[in-house]
Amino acid sequence: MSYRLIVMGACVLFLAVVLVKVFPTPAPEDPGASHGDGWAFLHAFEVLGVISFLASILHSVRNHGARHTYLLFPALFLYAFIFEDVNIQLSGVYEYNESAWMIVHNTMLVIPLGWCAIVYCMLELTSRVPGFSKMKAFNAAFIIATLALTIDLGIDATAFAYGFWTWNEGWFFGVPLMNYVGWFIVVFLFIMGLKLVEGKDRDTLGEFGWMYSVVIGALIAQIFLFVIFLGILYLAGVV
Amino acid sequence: MRIMKMFDEHWPHLFIVGVHIYFLAVAVFIERYDLLLIGIAAFMISVLMIGYFTGPHCSGGRVKNHDGDERP
Numbered sequence: 576m577s578y579r580l581i582v583m584g585a586c587v588l589f590l591a592v593v594l595v596k597v598f599p600t601p602a603p604e605d606p607g608a609s610h611g612d613g614w615a616f617l618h619a620f621e622v623l624g625v626i627s628f629l630a631s632i633l634h635s636v637r638n639h640g641a642r643h644t645y646l647l648f649p650a651l652f653l654y655a656f657i658f659e660d661v662n663i664q665l666s667g668v669y670e671y672n673e674s675a676w677m678i679v680h681n682t683m684l685v686i687p688l689g690w691c692a693i694v695y696c697m698l699e700l701t702s703r704v705p706g707f708s709k710m711k712a713f714n715a716a717f718i719i720a721t722l723a724l725t726i727d728l729g730i731d732a733t734a735f736a737y738g739f740w741t742w743n744e745g746w747f748f749g750v751p752l753m754n755y756v757g758w759f760i761v762v763f764l765f766i767m768g769l770k771l772v773e774g775k776d777r778d779t780l781g782e783f784g785w786m787y788s789v790v791i792g793a794l795i796a797q798i799f800l801f802v803i804f805l806g807i808l809y810l811a812g813v814v
Numbered sequence: 815m816r817i818m819k820m821f822d823e824h825w826p827h828l829f830i831v832g833v834h835i836y837f838l839a840v841a842v843f844i845e846r847y848d849l850l851l852i853g854i855a856a857f858m859i860s861v862l863m864i865g866y867f868t869g870p871h872c873s874g875g876r877v878k879n880h881d882g883d884e885r886p
Contacts, residue, residue, distance in 0.1 A: 729856025
């Protein structure tokens with residue numbers, strides 16, 4: 576099983592590298608200007624994002640019950656929002672289009688809502704596979720994070736070219752490699768935490784306590800990985 | 815209701831396909847056909863991987879419906 580996962584991941588990376596060599600990587604001529612449509616696609620993106628979020632909640636309530644939904648979605652939203660907002664504030668390598676209708680602090684509201692819908696849909700799809708719930712946390716997190724990454728592979732470059740958000744420097748059609756690494760890590764850590772506490776004795780903290788310990792744990796793990804990454808760059812003489 | 819049953823069964827697929835198609839439409843609108851090609855490639859990878867991991871090949875020939883029933 577594990578070698579198939581590695582082959583899958585390698586194929587995605589290989590395709591990305593090949594495509595970036597084959598095609599040019601121009602940045603938008605004027606990232607601040609709309610394309611003559613008054614940012615219609617941006618606003619439609621926001622509306623559809625909210626609808627997708629609500630539909631995912633409805634789906635979760637109907638299929639997994641209200642208790643499961645109240646545990647998962649607020650925790651997931653909080654996790655995604657904190658990550659996005661802190662990341663924008665600290666890294667400064669990207670910013671969202673100021674013409675968006677729904678911006679909270681530095682973050683387009685639809686982004687954490689979209690994260691919720693994406694992670695929920697991936698969890699739902701994989702939960703239908705017999706035996707998936709018994710799979711090791713690492714393998715399950717790897718699969719779901721890779722599936723989520725394939726979604727971003729197609730959308731991020733187009734979103735940047737249209738002007739949904741702006742990257743200061745790019746590698747793949749204007750999108751930096753760290754974006755894709757970040758996508759993978761964000762989903763991986765959350766699912767990893769979720770799978771690790773699933774089925775455990777929750778008397779000590781209660782179910783809400785467990786869910787938010789996943790959020791806090793995943794955020795701390797991200798900071799840890801970020802510090803290691805910076806350390807490697809420092810040792811390599813890049814920063 | 816039939817439509818809600820379909821919603822329960824297919825919402826995750828519908829969402830993923832919808833996201834890809836939306837951004838393919840954006841690529842066409844801004845006339846970035848290189849990005850359209852990238853989007854189609856990513857769409858194919860996404861569908862293939864989801865089909866692989868959640869289909870009968872990876873699950874020993876057994877796939878569950880949303881309500882937990884197994885179907886061949």
